[in-house]
Amino acid sequence: MQRSMMLAAVLTVLLFAVPWLWAEPAAAEGEMETAETSPQEETAATVHDSARQLKVLIGGELTEMDMETYLQGVVRAEMPASFEEEALKAQAVAARTYTLYKIEGGGSANHPEADACDDVNCCKAYKSQEDAAAAWGMSAALYEEKIRRAVAETDGEVVLYEGHPVLAVFHSSSAGATRNVEDVWQQALPYLRSVASPEGADAVPNYYSKAAFTLTEFKEIFIAQYPTANLSGTPSNWFSNIHQNVNGAVESLQVGGITVTGGEMRSLLGLRSANFTISFTDDTVEFSVTGYGHGVGMSQYGANVLAQEGKTYVEILTYYYTGTTVGLYEG
Numbered sequence: 001m002q003r004s005m006m007l008a009a010v011l012t013v014l015l016f017a018v019p020w021l022w023a024e025p026a027a028a029e030g031e032m033e034t035a036e037t038s039p040q041e042e043t044a045a046t047v048h049d050s051a052r053q054l055k056v057l058i059g060g061e062l063t064e065m066d067m068e069t070y071l072q073g074v075v076r077a078e079m080p081a082s083f084e085e086e087a088l089k090a091q092a093v094a095a096r097t098y099t100l101y102k103i104e105g106g107g108s109a110n111h112p113e114a115d116a117c118d119d120v121n122c123c124k125a126y127k128s129q130e131d132a133a134a135a136w137g138m139s140a141a142l143y144e145e146k147i148r149r150a151v152a153e154t155d156g157e158v159v160l161y162e163g164h165p166v167l168a169v170f171h172s173s174s175a176g177a178t179r180n181v182e183d184v185w186q187q188a189l190p191y192l193r194s195v196a197s198p199e200g201a202d203a204v205p206n207y208y209s210k211a212a213f214t215l216t217e218f219k220e221i222f223i224a225q226y227p228t229a230n231l232s233g234t235p236s237n238w239f240s241n242i243h244q245n246v247n248g249a250v251e252s253l254q255v256g257g258i259t260v261t262g263g264e265m266r267s268l269l270g271l272r273s274a275n276f277t278i279s280f281t282d283d284t285v286e287f288s289v290t291g292y293g294h295g296v297g298m299s300q301y302g303a304n305v306l307a308q309e310g311k312t313y314v315e316i317l318t319y320y321y322t323g324t325t326v327g328l329y330e331g
Contacts, residue, residue: 046328048156049096057117058126070116071095071151076132077118077125078170079300081143084307087300088150090316093326094298095124097159097168104165104331154313158329159321161191165329166321171293172300173197173204175275177247178320179295184263184274193322194247197302198309204292204301209272212286222255225268229256235280242278249275249295263294297321 049068056063056070071092079091099116102108102123107115110122118126133140159166167189169181174197181192201207213221219231231238242253250262262274273291280286293299298320306316314326 046156046330049151054115055113056126057111057114059118062114067096067099068151070099070126072147073126073128074124075147075150076129077127081136081146083304085146085150086307086311086313086316087304088146089154089313090298090303091170091300092150093154093157093159093313093317094168094170096154096157097165098124100158100329100331101165101167156328157326159317159324160327160329161324166191166324168321169294169297170300171295171297173199173207173291173293174295174299174302175247175249175273175290178297178299179245179249181296183245183249183251184294184296191321191324192296195320195322197299198305199299199301203305206272206292207290209289210286211269211271211289212284213269214284218285221268226256226258226260229258231256234282235285239278247275248290
């Protein structure tokens with residue numbers, strides 16, 4: 001009798017204990033899934049792209065769209081879709097950051113009714129899926145998927161300095177190094193510092209370019225902007241006091257006695273960058289130019305080279321924007 005009672009007790013214990021031996025700890029499983037699928041720690045205040053509504057001027061018309069749709073249009077327009085996916089992700093984050101920087105600062109005086117526009121001289125270029133597909137041809141489906149993935153996989157991520165979005169400007173290609181922001185515009189910013197950039201003629205179409213003007217053409221263009229300039233005599237007397245940084249970008253020069261910056265010359269003459277040298281004959285003035293763009297912030301072709309070398313989009317962004325982090329933004 002005693003043996004039967006002991007056996008019944010053992011069977012009762014096993015009946016309740018065995019299921020616990022085989023059960024998976026649900027909380028631990030959920031934590032592992034979160035760690036694998038969420039590269040950034042979310043909070044209740046995190047704003048995803050699909051939930052952030054924007055008013056955008058497209059072709060002069062005010063259009064409402066979410067941030068996700070807007071960024072897809074910007075990346076289509078601003079970076080070659082053939083680029084590495086990590087470069088495309090870096091572009092998506094930079095564009096998102098620039099837009100939020102402008103919004104946090106009160107928006108643009110050029111369009112107070114809109115959060116952004118498609119004018120590259122004010123905001124960022126924008127291209128619809130239909131227009132991009134027409135240009136991409138047979139690669140349209142592949143490229144569209146790459147761009148959508150670049151935006152989706154960086155959802156809500158922003159380049160931050162002291163917790164705020166940075167002025168995430170970018171340009172096509174540098175001439176060996178990016179430029180300090182104060183050498184191009186007026187305000188110095190701690191995260192827009194000159195860094196070496198790896199792209200060169202082998203990676204960038206038209207990395208070297210030339211712009212030639214007859215003496216008459218150059219005189220007409222320059223004097224229209226600077227009527228007191230003295231462009232008498234030969235071109236050898238026109239240009240003086242040319243100051244370049246260590247990477248060849250022209251910081252300032254005198255033309256006919258008028259001091260101008262390299263950026264002003266670039267804008268006036270339509271040069272691809274302010275990294276140029278000048279040569280002349282009795283009939284022409286020629287500018288030999290390296291790189292494309294203002295040279296501040298992220299180089300797009302440099303980002304693509306870094307991606308080819310195995311760098312992630314976070315590494316690319318924190319390299320070009322000094323002292324920053326990449327994270328989710330709650331503003």
